[in-house]
Amino acid sequence: xxxxxxxxxxxxxxxxxxxxxxxxxxxxxxxxxxxxxxxxxxxxxxxxxxxxxxxxxxxxxxxxxxxxxxxxxxxxxxxxxxxxxxxxxxxxxxxxxxxxxxxxxxxxxxxxxxxxxxxxxxxxxxxxxxxxxxxxxxxxxxxxxxxxxxxxxxxxxxxxxxxxxxxxxxxxxxxxxxxxxxxxxxxxxxxxxxxxxxxxxxxxxxxxxxxxxxxxxxxxxxxxxxxxxxxxxxxxxxxxxxxxxxxxxxxxxxxxxxxxxxxxxxxxxxxxxxxxxxxxxxxxxxxxxxxxxxxxxxxxxxxxxxxxxxxxxxxxxxxxxx
Amino acid sequence: xxxxxxxxxxxxxxxxxxxxxxxxxxxxxxxxxxxxxxxxxxxxxxxxxxxxxxxxxxxxxxxxxxxxxxxxxxxxxxxxxxxxxxxxxxxxxxxxxxxxxxxxxxxxxxxxxxxxxxxxxxxxxxxxxxxxxxxxxxxxxxxxxxxxxxxxxxxxxxxxxxxxxxxxxxxxxxxxxxxxxxxxxxxxxxxxxxxxxxxxxxxxxxxxxxxxxxxxxxxxxxxxxxxxxxxxxxxxxxxxxxxxxxxxxxxxxxxxxxxxxxxxxxxxxxxxxxxxxxxxxxxxxxxxxxxxxxxxxxxxxxxxxxxxxxxxxxxxxxxxxxxxxxxxxxxxxxxxxxxxxxxxxxxxxxxxxxxxxxxxxxxxxxxxxxxxxxxxxxxxxxxxxxxxxxxxxxxxxxxxxxxxxxxxxxxxxxxxxxxxxxxxxxxxxxxxxxxxxxxxx
Numbered sequence: 001x002x003x004x005x006x007x008x009x010x011x012x013x014x015x016x017x018x019x020x021x022x023x024x025x026x027x028x029x030x031x032x033x034x035x036x037x038x039x040x041x042x043x044x045x046x047x048x049x050x051x052x053x054x055x056x057x058x059x060x061x062x063x064x065x066x067x068x069x070x071x072x073x074x075x076x077x078x079x080x081x082x083x084x085x086x087x088x089x090x091x092x093x094x095x096x097x098x099x100x101x102x103x104x105x106x107x108x109x110x111x112x113x114x115x116x117x118x119x120x121x122x123x124x125x126x127x128x129x130x131x132x133x134x135x136x137x138x139x140x141x142x143x144x145x146x147x148x149x150x151x152x153x154x155x156x157x158x159x160x161x162x163x164x165x166x167x168x169x170x171x172x173x174x175x176x177x178x179x180x181x182x183x184x185x186x187x188x189x190x191x192x193x194x195x196x197x198x199x200x201x202x203x204x205x206x207x208x209x210x211x212x213x214x215x216x217x218x219x220x221x222x223x224x225x226x227x228x229x230x231x232x233x234x235x236x237x238x239x240x241x242x243x244x245x246x247x248x249x250x251x252x253x254x255x256x257x258x259x260x261x262x263x264x265x266x267x268x269x270x271x272x273x274x275x276x277x278x279x280x281x282x283x284x285x286x287x288x289x290x291x292x293x294x295x296x297x298x299x300x301x302x303x304x305x306x307x308x309x310x311x312x313x314x315x316x317x318x319x320x321x322x
Numbered sequence: 323x324x325x326x327x328x329x330x331x332x333x334x335x336x337x338x339x340x341x342x343x344x345x346x347x348x349x350x351x352x353x354x355x356x357x358x359x360x361x362x363x364x365x366x367x368x369x370x371x372x373x374x375x376x377x378x379x380x381x382x383x384x385x386x387x388x389x390x391x392x393x394x395x396x397x398x399x400x401x402x403x404x405x406x407x408x409x410x411x412x413x414x415x416x417x418x419x420x421x422x423x424x425x426x427x428x429x430x431x432x433x434x435x436x437x438x439x440x441x442x443x444x445x446x447x448x449x450x451x452x453x454x455x456x457x458x459x460x461x462x463x464x465x466x467x468x469x470x471x472x473x474x475x476x477x478x479x480x481x482x483x484x485x486x487x488x489x490x491x492x493x494x495x496x497x498x499x500x501x502x503x504x505x506x507x508x509x510x511x512x513x514x515x516x517x518x519x520x521x522x523x524x525x526x527x528x529x530x531x532x533x534x535x536x537x538x539x540x541x542x543x544x545x546x547x548x549x550x551x552x553x554x555x556x557x558x559x560x561x562x563x564x565x566x567x568x569x570x571x572x573x574x575x576x577x578x579x580x581x582x583x584x585x586x587x588x589x590x591x592x593x594x595x596x597x598x599x600x601x602x603x604x605x606x607x608x609x610x611x612x613x614x615x616x617x618x619x620x621x622x623x624x625x626x627x628x629x630x631x632x633x634x635x636x637x638x639x640x641x642x643x644x645x646x647x648x649x650x651x652x653x654x655x656x657x658x659x660x661x662x663x664x665x666x667x668x669x670x671x672x673x674x675x676x677x678x679x680x681x682x683x684x685x686x687x688x689x690x691x692x693x694x695x696x697x698x699x700x701x702x703x704x705x706x707x708x709x710x711x712x713x714x715x716x717x718x719x720x721x722x723x724x725x726x727x728x729x730x731x732x733x734x735x736x737x738x739x740x741x742x743x744x745x746x747x748x749x750x751x752x753x754x755x756x757x758x759x760x761x762x763x
Contacts, residue, residue, distance in 0.1 A: 090668075097664035098704045125664060128657030165603070197657055204560035204654020 013266040013314055014222035018230060019050060020312040021254050022137060023057050025217065026106060028249050029135065029234060032059050037103040039064060043092070043110050046072070046079045050108055055082050060106070064088055066095045093118045093125075101129040108232075111140040115186050120167045120193050127197040130235055132212060137232030142186055142221065144177040167193060183221045183229045183261055190231060191216065209239035217249070219256035222264035233257075253308075267305035271315065273298055274306075281310055336460055336467065339408055343426065344434035347641040349503055350513045352434045353380065354520050355427035355642065356389050356491065357531060358589065361524050362420040363393035363489065369418075374528035381534060382504040382513075385494065387435050392488040395445035398473060406452065406469055418631040421589045426640055428491075437495040442477075444484045449474050451481060456495075514538055520642075523588035526692055543583055545571040545623055545694055548686040550708040553623075553694065554662035555701030564630040564651050569694060570662030570705060572621040572670065575679050581615075582624040582659070584645055586636040592645050599647050600624070601660045619670050621679065624663060625691065626655060658703075665705040672710045682708070722747070 030038065039062040044051045054060050061084040067076055070089045080087065088095045092109060107130075109122060119140060126136060147155045155177035161168045167189050169176075176185045194214045202211040216233040236244055249255060254262050269277070276295060283289040290303055306313065347355070360378045365371065381388040396405055404414050408429060432439045437456040443449070450473035459469070472478075483490045496504070503509040514533050518541035521531060525540035532538065545553050553571030560566055573579065581594035582601075596602050596615040628636050628651065637649030645652055673679055685708075689697075724747075731746055738749045755762060 093664065094668040097661045097668070100704070121664075124657075125661060128661050200653040200656050202654075203650035206561050 012224040014224045014228070014264040016314040017264050017266070017309050017312040018139075018220055018222065019053060020314075021218070021220070022050075022108070022232075023053050024312075025249070025252065025254075026054070026058055026135065028252070030058065030106075032057070038062065039103060039105050041066065041099070041105055041107045043067070043108070044085075045112075046075055048079060048081050048085070050110065051085055052081050054106070055084065062103075064099070066090070066092050091118070092122050096122055096125045099129070101131070103131065105130050105134040106137075107135070108137040109139070111138070114141045114143050114146065115182075115189075117164060117167065120164075120189060123190055123193045124197055127194050127214070127235075128201070132235050132237045132240070134235050135232065136214075136235070137218065137230065138190060139228065139230040140186070142182045142227045142229035143179055144182050144185075145179075147177055164189070179227050182227070183219075184259060186229050187219055187231050187259070187261075209237060211238045212236070213238055213241055215241065215244070216257050217255055219259075219261045220254075220264060221261045222266075264309060265305045266309075267302040267313075269298070269302055269306060274313070274315070277303065277306055278310065281307070283307075333465075335464070339429070340433045340456070340460075343430050347430060347434070347643065349434065349500065350509075350516045351641055351643050352427075352431035353382075353387075353389075353513060354517060356431050357517065357521060358421045358642070359428055360389070360391040360393045360489065361521070361529065361588075362417045363391065363395065364524075364529060365417050365419060367394035367487075371419075371527050373524065376528070377530040377532065379532045379535075382510065383534075384501045384505040385496070387493040387496065387500075387504065388490065390483070390488065390490040392486060395443040395448075395484075395487045395489050397443075397445045398448040398450050398471070401443065401450065401452065401471065408467075416632060416634075419587050419629065420633045421587050421642065427642075432491070432493055435496060435500050436493040437497070439491065439493045440481065441489070441491050442482070442484055443489045444487050446487070449477070449484070451477050453481075510534065515541070519593060520590040521588075522590065522691075523585065527588075542690040542692070543573070543579075543623060543625060544688045544690045545569070545573055546621075546682060546686040547571075547689040547694070550706065551682070551686050552701055552706040554665055554703055554705040555698055556658050556662065556703045557698070558658070560651050560654050561635070563632065564628055564635050566629075566651075566655055566658075567625075567627040567695075567698070568655070568658055568662055569623075569625040569627075569691075569698075569701075570659070570666050571623055572666060572682070572707075573623040574683055574688070575620040577617050577620045580620045580622045582626065584626045584628070586628045586638045586642070587630065587633055589638075589642060591638045591642045599645055601656065601663055618673070619667055621670055621682075622663070622666055624659065624666075626659060628655075662703065662705065669705065669707045669710070678710060722751070 038060055040051070040054045040058075040060045041064045042050050042054070044065045044067075048065070051063055051065065055063065061082075063082070063085045065076075065080075065085055066088050068089075068091055069076075073087075073089070076087055092111075105126075107126060109119070109126075111119060113119075119138065123138070130136065144155060144160065147157075147160045149156045155174045157172055157174050157177070160177060161172060169185070169188055169192065172185075175181055191214070198212050198214060205211050213236050214233055215236050216231065218230060218232040220230040222228050234244075250257070256262050277298070280289055280292055280295065286304075286307055289307055290300055295303065344352075357378050357380070364373050364376050368376070376391070376393050378389065378391045378393070381390075404411055406429070409426060410416070432441075432454075433456065438454070439456075440451055440453045442451040450471045452469050452471045454469050462468075510533065514536070517531055517533065517538045518525070521529070521538075522540040522542055525531060525538070526542075530537060547553075551572070553569045555570075556568045558566055579594055581596040582592060583590060583594065584592035584600075592600070602615045630636055635651065637646045637652035637655075638644070639646055647653075673682075694701075731743060734740075734750065735743070735746050738746060740746050740749055
């Protein structure tokens with residue numbers, strides 16, 4: 001069953017936060033006006049939430065949605081929020097190789113499955129083709145539960161190795177497949193594949209300055225019913241990288257350029273509590289915020305979570321139909 | 323040789339060249355190496371690469387091997403400086419767009435075939451022969467690698483074979499296994515096939531290649547082509563000097579012909595390849611219809627054409643029978659090849675029925691490589707193919723199959739007056755439906 005029939009993506013708080021971070025980062029990277037040569041490629045599901053945001057917030061009007069369930073074609077056509085969204089029907093592995101790769105791309109491969117070999121093949125296709133200054137973002141469920149042995153005590157590494165073949169890191173262990181460690185493993189496999197493809201492309205580039213480098217900017221995990229994983233970054237030329245390394249983007253609190261992830265935890269708070277907490281924010285001193293007397297009835301753990309993500313925290317309101 | 327204090331002799335031996343290098347190349351390919359030299363000669367005298375009137379004759383029998391061409395020959399100066407050296411000296415100029423003239427190919431081929439050879443060449447005013455008795459050459463002192471030549475009027479009349487510019491090479495005193503091969507029809511047919519494929523582009527440009535007096539007809543790769551069926555095409559330049567063209571599409575189903583074909587300066591160096599080198603993966607779980615070679619993909623055709631003025635920039639092995647997979651030019655080409663390949667394999671992966679494959683063939687024309695090249699401007703890095711309706715998935719009908727005793731089936735067959743077992747199955751099934759109409763409603 002397609003996952004849009006299981007969840008309404010609009011109401012997953014961590015996912016909403018992730019989307020807001022993504023959009024904010026894109027705005028910083030690309031601005032709002034300079035997007036004529038940029039195409040957004042996503043897996044929008046019937047809600048098209050990412051597409052709405054990308055078009056409204058960034059003004060990007062070249063958009064491609066890849067969708068497998070062609071049986072639901074009418075439903076997708078109906079739910080398509082803007083005329084500029086082009087629906088491509090098929091698996092990502094089928095559609096991505098044949099995309100028109102001219103110009104900059106912003107891709108969000110937001111898979112609803114657990115890690116699969118085809119995702120790494122998509123990474124290969126994307127990085128074989130994308131131009132410098134393109135943005136790549138990949139999300140999936142991070143569980144390797146399907147590799148549990150019969151007794152469900154440890155993960156079966158041999159089965160993992162047989163399935164992931166050349167993508168499996170040499171130093172793979174059963175522990176790396178646990179939910180606690182799997183985000184590191186997925187990130188590593190993705191980044192290894194990106195490096196492999198870029199090394200090949202770079203072998204054919206004479207001018208050192210023109211060589212391509214992938215610069216990881218996001219590494220996010222969260223729980224929205226299931227353990228979720230995302231990573232992404234921008235492709236830069238060596239020439240542009242020096243200048244880019246000095247940009248203010250790196251001071252954004254959610255930027256993760258290495259192996260430490262950002263754990264998006266949604267606080268459990270009422271709307272009234274949120275209104276109250278907001279009156280104490282922003283506050284450069286986290287401790288002072290947590291200890292403020294007026295809000296001491298709210299559990300510290302929830303306040304702590306809120307402090308980290310309050311700017312991106314969604315507010316859901318039920319609108320009654322009178 | 324330096325044998326003084328603190329010196330260790332690391333120089334090569336002649337035996338190494340004769341015994342080791344010759345093992346690395348199949349006989350047919352060694353012979354094609356000699357034809358390559360003729361083609362490089364042709365490129366020198368016809369830079370526009372119109373080879374009409376130029377000819378290479380190969381005569382193979384159990385006593386001797388001869389290759390004769392009218393492709394311009396080579397000068398005494400070239401012979402003295404590098405044609406007979408083992409490896410091309412780094413500063414020597416080269417024939418543009420050649421296939422590696424006089425690096426190792428000629429010597430390796432001659433040493434592989436026999437123990438006595440004569441090379442005669444005429445170019446403008448130069449005319450000379452080099453005659454080598456391999457055993458005598460081996461008996462020369464260790465440091466003496468020289469061959470002797472005679473020129474012009476000093477060439478004995480009986481040995482002079484050329485009247486006009488060209489080259490003739492004769493090898494005698496053949497090794498016993500070579501004698502066997504040269505008198506084996508299967509070997510000769512195989513050589514004909516290899517020449518027809520490896521040198522197809524040069525043959526298309528007008529070069530006539532004859533094997534034991536039979537003209538070799540070029541064998542081309544062909545793609546299926548129609549309004550709705552166009553190969554993927556991408557063109558680019560790597561490291562400022564190697565031009566690359568990639569074509570990817572489908573041809574008639576054939577497991578032996580399917581795969582990648584790679585050309586370096588017109589010369590086929592990899593044929594119908596379905597290995598890891600060209601992107602076929604042995605993925606155990608064939609999930610998203612990915613790239614493990616399977617007869618389902620017997621229609622896949624990929625062609626990569628590398629072209630460079632300097633043949634040393636091309637990603638081929640010295641035997642020209644494979645790709646140097648570590649070469650930067652090949653590395654940089656791979657991502658583009660794989661992008662094209664994935665498009666075609668995704669399409670082929672969806673075809674479940676033989677009839678669909680047959681329809682594709684009957685609804686398209688067969689375009690040969692040179693026709694495709696002529697149309698390349700209309701092609702894009704997108705493989706265009708008709709949409710496949712997967713009947714097997716969408717159909718409301720299913721197949722039932724079972725086994726029953728032959729004698730009973732034959733009785734039922736005559737009862738129904740049915741022609742086939744299939745008809746027996748259908749009629750008995752329909753009979754059951756008719757008998758139970760009410761209950762089945």
